Amino acid sequence: MVRKKKLQEYEERIKQAMGVLGMVGEDTTTPRNIRRAARQSIEALELAQYTPAVRASNAISILDEILQDPNMPPYTRVKLWNVMSLLEAIKD
Numbered sequence: 001m002v003r004k005k006k007l008q009e010y011e012e013r014i015k016q017a018m019g020v021l022g023m024v025g026e027d028t029t030t031p032r033n034i035r036r037a038a039r040q041s042i043e044a045l046e047l048a049q050y051t052p053a054v055r056a057s058n059a060i061s062i063l064d065e066i067l068q069d070p071n072m073p074p075y076t077r078v079k080l081w082n083v084m085s086l087l088e089a090i091k092d
Helices: 002-026 032-046 052-066 074-088
Strands: none
Touching: 002 032, 002 052, 002 074, 032 052, 032 074, 052 074
16 A cells, blocks of 8 residues: 555656656757757656656656756756656655
């Protein structure tokens, strides 16, 4: 029962993260490579054959790499940090 509740919480976190990443991916004021990384992160989160923790970890690694980009607008960087904090709470 507790496990099922945790799984629901993790899926909700993933859904929230995907919503924010979707906004970043559609934002035309954000550089193309950053939008591409946001879309790749969404794809990583959608892979149902992996556990939520593995999906979150894959998305975090994509975002971690792109956060080093000096061309990233500050408001986008904050959004991505928020997504990462949402995903980092997901554990197996």
